[in-house]
Amino acid sequence: MSPEVAPSLSPAKPLLEVSNLSSGYGEVQVLWDVSLEVRLGEVVALIGANGAGKTTLLWTVSKLIRPWSGSIHFDGKNLTHASSDQMVGAGMVQVPQDRRLFPGLSVKDNLLQGAYLRQEKREIQSTLDWVLEILPRLKERLYQDAGLLSGGEQQMCAIGRGLMSKPRLLAIDELSLGLAPLVVDNLLRLIIDINKQGVTVLLVEQDVEVALEQAHRGYVLETGRVVQASKASELLEDPRIRQAYLGL
């Protein structure tokens, strides 16, 4: 079982289109006129220093905070004023930075939370089978308390929960945070695998080298503004990026 989206790499078709977006918290503006697109089938990396606005951008696109101005289109539809559950319904799903599992609930119940908008039991079961097939470790832990998982397993569970809604675009905030190198390596393979199965990916990652090695394209965010957008391979070679973000 795989999601409906064909792994088309047609470069023209944007799945997520953010135009001139501004937002923030209370009276503090964080994003200034941000424009960005994620095309169907792509892996796009979003890089930038701490405090640059990466998480705020994901939160605004997911409607956890309200856009102040600008527009958000998803699959051609204007969803600037949609609610967060409507975004999920449209196929835009976020794996949040600190994973935010429900401790006290089993791994299975945590995964099922990801399908909370879906009705058809049989289809939910087949998505669950698919998720457990690509994340076999979760199968071993299915009836354990999610609060007792290791860091890497928690991240797998958060990604699995995201996949349970059959997303078209999966936005992952800080994939590698606090995880051992080998675990990060396995998660990267997983992301590539998910992408090959047709899920478009927007990746926020502090390990800029890792992010750009996996991505097709990348955006650089500085103090709430997009300052650069190009092919990931070009960003990796860019002397300014290497100095500012890779410490080279």
Added chain:
Amino acid sequence: MEAPAVAQSAEVLLQARSVTKHFGGVAALQGVDLEIRRGEILGVIGPNGAGKTTFVNCISGMDKPTSGTILFKGVDITHMPGYAIGRLGLARTFQVVKPLRQLNVIDNVAVGAMFGAGGSKRNTSQARARAEQVLEQVGLKHRSTHLAADLTLPDLKRLELAKALAMDPELLFLDEVMAGLNPTEVERAMQMLQTINSSGITLFVIEHVMKAIMGISDRIVVLHFGKKIAEGDPSKVIENPQVIEAYLGERFAKRARGERQKR
């Protein structure tokens, strides 16, 4: 070129002998022997759940080992309460940050200044003065009057470091203070740790950020399933097949080699 590691003959500042910790049926630490030498930066790596944080908890008095002995400056601290261990000159940070959220930044740090090795002699204003110095050192001075609850995660990590430094420790345990920093920010944090180390503070650094571990450690210890599986010179440790299999993976082993060569 590799910086000369602290000589084998350097004073042993902390000695852990056969430290074991059980949680119910789970053996989180199984007979770990470990020495920390005065003046060194000891890097500690290992998979999530290997027992790294449990080890620090046992040393710092947050937890008591099920068996084994811990000597700090020759004093048996195995059963000492945490505050007494702090007074002796040992401090730590917490991986999951533990600020006093309703206090402002400077008072958070002043608490550390009154708690640690130099603490008993300080009154409140002396403690605040010490806090101010430390905030300057970790680059958090501009947040002095902010409530801890309002800080971003990277600033909370800095606060965690500041609280511990204000205790004037001889030995400082750092539990993943670099998680969530990008490579350039890591670079700056590495410089900060090296400055702290050259001021005479011995460092025990738990970190998954290999750039940092490879860049600053004089020695590395690897824990896996509560046991020490490797120890020694960083460039040798990362070539250890067991370490690559359990922790690094080939991709990151390759990168870690590059980091070491840059040194």
